[in-house]
Amino acid sequence: MAGSLPSFGGEALPPRVAVAFSGGRDSTALLHAVWRLAGAQGVEVHALHVHHGLSPNADAWESRCRAQCRRWSRRGAPIHFQASRLGLAPPPGASIEAIAREARYAALADMAHAVGCRLVLLAHHAQDQAETFLLQALRGAGAAGLAAMPAQIERGGILWCRPWLALPREAVEAYVQRYRLGHVEDESNASPVFARNRLRLEVWPALSVAFPQAAKVLGRAARHAQDAAACLDALARADLQTVxxxxxxxxxxxxxxxxxxxxxxxxxxxxxxxxxxxxxxxxxxxxxxxxxxxxxxxxxxxxxxxxxxxxxxxxxxxQGAALGRGAVPDSVAAPLRLRIDGAGWFPAPAWSGGLQVDVVACGGVPLSTLGWVELRPRLGGEQFQRAAGTPPRALKKQFQLAGVPAWARDGPLVYDARGQLLYVPGLGLDARAVGDCEGGAAPEAVDGGLRVGLTWRPEPAS
Ligand SMILES: Nc1ncnc2c1ncn2[C@@H]1O[C@H](COP(=O)(O)OP(=O)(O)OP(=O)(O)O)[C@@H](O)[C@H]1O
Structure with missing residues (x-):
């Protein structure tokens, strides 16, 4: 149980172990459990803390984590505390969670390398795994996404282990109570902005009453998906040889x-x-x-x-540099979401530009139908309608008809939350999104509210 750590592939702990220590309940419990075990085994323990620079309380959390390690060190085996400050400033519309996660793992890896640790422990438990599985399913993921988090994985010369991945959350809570461990509460865990919080706070309580085994069986489903993903990967590698x-x-x-x-x-x-x-x-x-x-x-x-x-x-x-400013920048790995909630400038740094939103008397789209929009690269095959009463045609054809030069055709396409193409740089708004502001408009365009026009502007070359 939580009082003792599971073995790592049947082996004893290596001479140096790092615990990713946010100061939250679970990683506090894991660090405590490792510290107790390490003292007996003569293992050197490192607590790695990442200060994301996103919360006004982050300084206090770091100080508290450091003080906790000092207290425990005085009572037994030393815990070496390391912290890394990130100062993240995610651009508007970007996924804060994704950016923070990526930067956190990079910082943890740097700290682990710096202190010579090849094993880093993370405190995820069975409910975290079940939530990850459900969130992936709700994004429409395939086997690789549904595989959720691996119990252990080697990356960048480090073995990342989640020794409590099959442990019920209640067991970690019981451990914390038993040893009366204090921990920090991240206020962002209560924010409904984040999908995981909505799932945890609104859906999970009802789900676990209706299906008491939910965490356990969803964890099993994730393991099936891990097997399926491994088989699909092996098949793809074999097929690649033949094609x-x-x-x-x-x-x-x-x-x-x-x-x-x-x-x-x-x-x-x-x-x-x-x-x-x-x-x-x-x-x-x-x-x-x-x-x-x-x-x-x-x-x-x-x-x-x-x-x-x-x-x-x-x-x-x-694509070569010959494509010039219009080429899709290398940093655009996924569609970028922007929240358009009024007129103004909405920067999209990953695309080296931004969207200018202006109120118009006629011909724009109703502001109320915008909300989240997505900036996507051209993939080919898109259809665009230039004016009401004309048929939608291939985007490539429309660029040719409008005389848009090739170098100006690679700006982001703007879609609404339902996947309707709204705007194309060089061509303007898609007529299907505009409707008719004098009456007889597309049903979703009639709201009596503000109408806005969109203009893509690249950042001026420096
Ligand atoms: N800021 C951080 N510094 C170091 N490790 C972190 C940090 N944030 C998360 N981790 C590691 O990743 C695990 C899962 O992250 P998650 O965001 O679910 O945890 P948390 O809400 O910060 O707190 P906890 O899991 O400790 O209760 C943590 O248990 C911890 O091992």
Whole structure:
């Protein structure tokens, strides 16, 4: 149980162990458990704390964690406390959780390397795992996402372990009570802005009453997904051997012969490994549909990579600097969300520009229908309607008709929360989103409120 740590693959603790110590309840309990065990085993313990710079209380948390380690050190084996300050300033619309998580793991890895620790323990428990599984399911994830968190994984020369991943949250709570451990409360854990908090505070209480085994069985489902993801990866690697051509491209005939699910599976691996970024489900769907037609074509993939279909071969190429300012910047790995809640300037630094939103008398979109919008790269195949009464046509065609030069065609496409294309730099608002402001408008456009126009502006070259 929580009073003793599970073994690590049957081995004793290594001579040096690090615990990722936020000062919260779970990592306080884990650090305490490791400290008690380490004293008996003569293991050197390091507590690694990351100060994200996001909360006004972060200084106090760091001081409290440091003081806690000092107190325990006086009573037994020493705990070496390390802290790293990040000072994150996420751009508007960016996922604070995702940015903080990525920066946190990088800081933990740096600290662990600096003190010579190859094992870092994280205090996630069974409910954390179940929540991760559900959140992934609610995002429409496949096997790799549903696999949630691994109990242990080697990354960057460090073994990241979650020894309590199968332990019920209640067991950790009981441990904390038994040893009367004080801990910090992160006020952001109560904010409904974060999906995990909404799930934890609003959904989980009802779910666990209706399904008392929820945490346990969802953890089991995550382990099934881990197996499935491993099998899919092995299959993709085997298939890649059969479809790869000597120059690194893929044989389209051989791809087609695999059938659609295996074709998407192998493309997912090839695109991820080739570009360093995961391919979206939408891109994979589009590609598998277009490859079945055997037409030459070029598609822009996120992060500045381009896919070309030539002479029966699919090639992945990095777009050159020759594309100029219009090229999709390398840092755009995923669609970027912006919350448009009024007129003004909404910067999108990852795209080296921003959206100007202005109130207009007629011809704009109702402000109330905007809310969250998504900035996405062109993937190819989009349809755009230039004016009411004209048919929607391929975006490429519309650019040609409007005389938009090639270098100006790679700005972000702006979509609304339902996935409707709203705005294209160089072309303006899609007529389907505008409706008719004199009456007879599209139903969603009639609200009697403010109407706004959108303009994409690249940042001035420095
Ligand atoms: N700021 C941080 N510094 C060091 N480790 C952290 C930090 N935030 C999270 N971790 C590690 O990641 C685990 C899971 O993170 P999560 O955000 O769920 O935890 P928490 O709410 O900060 O607190 P806890 O899990 O300790 O109750 C933590 O248990 C801890 O091991």
């Amino acid at each position: 790869a051509r000597p120059g690194g491209g893929l044989d389209i005939g051989a791809l087609r012969a695999l059938g659609e699910p295996r074709l998407r599976n192998v493309l997912r691996l090839w695109l991820h490994e080739g570009s360093g970024h995961p391919a979206t489900a939408a891109l994979l769907e589009r590609l598998s549909a277009q490859l079945s037609e055997d037409r030459p074509g070029t598609w822009q993939v996120v992060t500045g990579w381009q896919l070309r279909c030539r002479r029966g071969e699919l090639q992945l190429r990095l």
